[in-house]
Amino acid sequence: MPSxxxxxxxxxxxxxxxxxxxxxxxxxPHEEKILQGIKELYTSKPTDRTxxxxxxxxxxxxxxxxxxxxxxxxxxxxxxxxxxxxADIPSFRLLxxxxxxxxxxxxxxxxxxxxxxxxxxxxxxxxxxxxxxTNDKHQIVRHTEEWDHRRExxxxxxFFGMLNEQRKKFTAGFTGLFVGQEPPKKNS
Numbered sequence: 001m002p003s004x005x006x007x008x009x010x011x012x013x014x015x016x017x018x019x020x021x022x023x024x025x026x027x028x029p030h031e032e033k034i035l036q037g038i039k040e041l042y043t044s045k046p047t048d049r050t051x052x053x054x055x056x057x058x059x060x061x062x063x064x065x066x067x068x069x070x071x072x073x074x075x076x077x078x079x080x081x082x083x084x085x086x087a088d089i090p091s092f093r094l095l096x097x098x099x100x101x102x103x104x105x106x107x108x109x110x111x112x113x114x115x116x117x118x119x120x121x122x123x124x125x126x127x128x129x130x131x132x133x134t135n136d137k138h139q140i141v142r143h144t145e146e147w148d149h150r151r152e153x154x155x156x157x158x159f160f161g162m163l164n165e166q167r168k169k170f171t172a173g174f175t176g177l178f179v180g181q182e183p184p185k186k187n188s
Contacts, residue, residue: 009151010149010150012101012129014100016149016151019109023095023096024094025095027094031106033053034106035094037052038132041077041080042110043089046077051074053140054070054143055070055141057070058139060143060144061142061144062146062147063145083116084115085116087113087115088112088115090111090113091110091111092108092109104135105133106134107130108130109130110130111125111127112126112128127149129146
């Protein structure tokens with residue numbers, strides 16, 4: 001559940017207003033593989049190679065779930081591809097880090113159009129901030145998606161934040177029970 005406090009900082013350490021006003025930048029060579037993988041995930045086209053952008057112990061946190069470890073992350077995005085067989089990214093901006101944000105964090109502002117019917121109109125369009133924390137091997141160790149750049153509640157938000165975090169872990173675990181590790185096959 002996103003915070004309604006306009007001064008709340010998101011995973012980047014900035015407010016939603018600050019991250020929305022960041023300038024776009026060109027990727028560094030070591031970021032190219034990560035950006036390609038992110039685009040494959042969010043367009044419902046993951047392959048086994050896509051998941052190589054993550055460290056084995058990586059965590060994915062979005063408004064719906066908290067997936068811990070690569071198997072759980074695979075289940076989340078493979079499930080997304082099954083739920084929305086088509087997704088387009090009409091806007092994808094790699095953002096310039098201000099001095100307060102370490103270079104090991106990659107910030108992306110994106111709009112994703114999700115389709116239940118691949119030939120129909122989008123079911124929904126979501127704007128989000130992706131904050132990708134990377135290790136020395138240029139693998140993602142933490143992938144946070146915040147809708148409309150608004151900070152997600154967590155256990156630091158008291159009792160209700162703790163309950164929300166537990167619900168997200170349960171949701172990710174439940175998804176993992178029903179979604180396999182094999183990326184969905186695409187019809188050509």
